[in-house]
Amino acid sequence: MTILIVDDEERDRLWLRNLLSQGDFSEHGKIEEAHDGERAVELANKLQPALIFLDIKMPKLSGIKAAEQILKNLPNTGIIMLSNFQDEVYVRQLWKIVPPNGAFGYVLKNASNDQVIEAARAVLSGDCWIHPGIARVIQRTQNKATNLTTAEYEALICISVGMTDHAIAKRLYLTEKAIQSRLKSLYAKLGIPGRSEAQETEYNQRCRAVFVALQRGLVNQSELQEWDSKISGTKGVIFDTPQAVAAAVQEEG
Amino acid sequence: MTILIVDDEERDRLWLRNLLSQGDFSEHGKIEEAHDGERAVELANKLQPALIFLDIKMPKLSGIKAAEQILKNLPNTGIIMLSNFQDEVYVRQLWKIVPPNGAFGYVLKNASNDQVIEAARAVLSGDCWIHPGIARVIQRTQNKATNLTTAEYEALICISVGMTDHAIAKRLYLTEKAIQSRLKSLYAKLGIPGRSEAQETEYNQRCRAVFVALQRGLVNQSELQEWDSKISGTKGVIFDTPQAVAAAVQEEG
DNA sequence: GCTTCACCTAGGGTTAGCCCTGATCTGCAA
DNA sequence: TTGCAGATCAGGGCTAACCCTAGGTGAAGC
Numbered sequence: 001m002t003i004l005i006v007d008d009e010e011r012d013r014l015w016l017r018n019l020l021s022q023g024d025f026s027e028h029g030k031i032e033e034a035h036d037g038e039r040a041v042e043l044a045n046k047l048q049p050a051l052i053f054l055d056i057k058m059p060k061l062s063g064i065k066a067a068e069q070i071l072k073n074l075p076n077t078g079i080i081m082l083s084n085f086q087d088e089v090y091v092r093q094l095w096k097i098v099p100p101n102g103a104f105g106y107v108l109k110n111a112s113n114d115q116v117i118e119a120a121r122a123v124l125s126g127d128c129w130i131h132p133g134i135a136r137v138i139q140r141t142q143n144k145a146t147n148l149t150t151a152e153y154e155a156l157i158c159i160s161v162g163m164t165d166h167a168i169a170k171r172l173y174l175t176e177k178a179i180q181s182r183l184k185s186l187y188a189k190l191g192i193p194g195r196s197e198a199q200e201t202e203y204n205q206r207c208r209a210v211f212v213a214l215q216r217g218l219v220n221q222s223e224l225q226e227w228d229s230k231i232s233g234t235k236g237v238i239f240d241t242p243q244a245v246a247a248a249v250q251e252e253g
Numbered sequence: 254m255t256i257l258i259v260d261d262e263e264r265d266r267l268w269l270r271n272l273l274s275q276g277d278f279s280e281h282g283k284i285e286e287a288h289d290g291e292r293a294v295e296l297a298n299k300l301q302p303a304l305i306f307l308d309i310k311m312p313k314l315s316g317i318k319a320a321e322q323i324l325k326n327l328p329n330t331g332i333i334m335l336s337n338f339q340d341e342v343y344v345r346q347l348w349k350i351v352p353p354n355g356a357f358g359y360v361l362k363n364a365s366n367d368q369v370i371e372a373a374r375a376v377l378s379g380d381c382w383i384h385p386g387i388a389r390v391i392q393r394t395q396n397k398a399t400n401l402t403t404a405e406y407e408a409l410i411c412i413s414v415g416m417t418d419h420a421i422a423k424r425l426y427l428t429e430k431a432i433q434s435r436l437k438s439l440y441a442k443l444g445i446p447g448r449s450e451a452q453e454t455e456y457n458q459r460c461r462a463v464f465v466a467l468q469r470g471l472v473n474q475s476e477l478q479e480w481d482s483k484i485s486g487t488k489g490v491i492f493d494t495p496q497a498v499a500a501a502v503q504e505e506g
Numbered sequence: 507g508c509t510t511c512a513c514c515t516a517g518g519g520t521t522a523g524c525c526c527t528g529a530t531c532t533g534c535a536a
Numbered sequence: 537t538t539g540c541a542g543a544t545c546a547g548g549g550c551t552a553a554c555c556c557t558a559g560g561t562g563a564a565g566c
Contacts, residue, residue: 122467221474
């Protein structure tokens with residue numbers, strides 16, 4: 001049985017390797033390492049490991065995207081994601097790429113040694129193991145009242161990088177009114193009181209929404225940076241929503 | 254010579270301990286450990302170590318505050334701060350508490366082993382060692398055109414947690430016009446174009462300012478969380494500016 | 507003394523963003 | 537088919553947030 005450890009930080013690779021070799025995992029096989037996502041995909045296809053530890057934040061190819069490519073060829077691979085943060089963004093993304101009955105794990109990097117071992121065993125025997133710290137995050141992504149639609153999520157990202165309603169509307173091929181409508185329901189789901197609620201505490205909803213989203217891990221710093229360069233750098237469609245694609249095509253033709 | 258390692262993560266303590274014992278640091282003394290800021294201050298006063306490694310983000314007492322207390326009693330202690338992020342907030346805070354000619358270091362946690370050793374040697378021989386990654390951050394804190402005043406920084410924090418101009422003014426015992434004035438110069442220093450500049454890209458300055466500040470590390474997530482609870486929880490003065498204190502006293506009396 | 511600089515204040519104007527109602531269209535399910 | 541729910545769009549009202557100019561204060565420095 002081969003285990004693949006993928007992380008760009010030497011310290012973390014070392015930590016996992018020591019941990020795993022203390023258990024009985026390495027008895028029947030080897031532990032291999034990769035430093036980035038691209039190499040991880042290569043090695044996974046070559047070695048067909050039973051278990052892969054994948055750091056999320058890596059150069060070249062993120063852990064999420066690497067997992068997507070690996071699972072395309074080898075859907076039975078057990079994958080354990082490693083993350084520093086309990087970010088809802090990542091959980092959202094991960095949920096989309098794992099096969100319905102696939103076994104995967106999600107452990108935070110401050111996990112105890114026992115927890116990592118536990119997660120490894122669970123995934124190897126076909127179960128999932130989710131770090132307790134992000135249990136409520138998962139729940140939130142499945143609760144209808146708090147789970148954001150793609151439309152609301154788009155709007156959130158746009159205001160987070162500082163775009164105006166007008167700029168967002170142009171970007172998404174919608175009217176400003178539509179954006180305001182999206183924002184309104186976004187604010188509601190994030191639980192931000194409006195002017196009419198006459199609360200004690202006054203909020204600038206727009207900024208408050210960004211703040212709350214940040215605290216909940218709906219967006220995070222490095223994700224936002226990517227979005228910012230994507231939005232300011234190029235022209236055309238950002239999100240692959242049907243309307244946007246249609247409008248973009250129509251405009252060019 | 255005694256060395257003190259302060260970090261709430263076992264993995265990082267282990268990493269440092271191994272690293273230091275490989276060098277020639279532990280020959281003439283011991284390496285001690287602490288798990289949080291309070292314990293660090295205790296141990297520092299008791300052991301009077303020549304060198305202290307301090308993680309910034311810790312429970313009970315942050316590394317910055319711990320350093321402040323330690324340096325009060327033992328100004329000649331060499332202190333090396335450890336941080337995950339190259340955040341300008343921390344550099345700002347640190348700059349205020351270190352003695353003018355004190356020796357200190359600032360290393361990021363993704364530093365190589367050699368860099369840590371190098372930093373330790375430098376600080377022990379009375380020099381400073383700053384991680385290359387934050388060199389430009391330091392430069393920015395000393396550049397007049399980009400360095401924020403305390404007033405602008407206050408305003409930045411307030412809009413970052415989502416307060417309105419009105420709420421900020423009430424909180425800081427100022428007029429809304431004063432807040433707007435602060436914000437205006439803040440936007441200028443952050444390089445955010447206004448409506449009048451008629452740029453291609455339109456920005457909501459308020460949100461954009463938060464975004465830029467976040468990317469530069471002028472504010473960060475955990476800092477903002479603290480500010481938020483401080484602001485929404487209590488009434489009265491937030492920042493210790495003279496006017497605010499005076500106004501608060503006058504109001505009560 | 508004077509100058510400089512950072513900061514607060516003020517007034518008056520423009521606009522973006524939030525609020526409400528209501529209409530249209532879609533897809534989904536009873 | 538009917539009804540329900542969601543998303544989009546519209547118009548009109550309101551206020552917070554930005555823009556400009558300009559005067560006043562206090563501290564630091566020549």
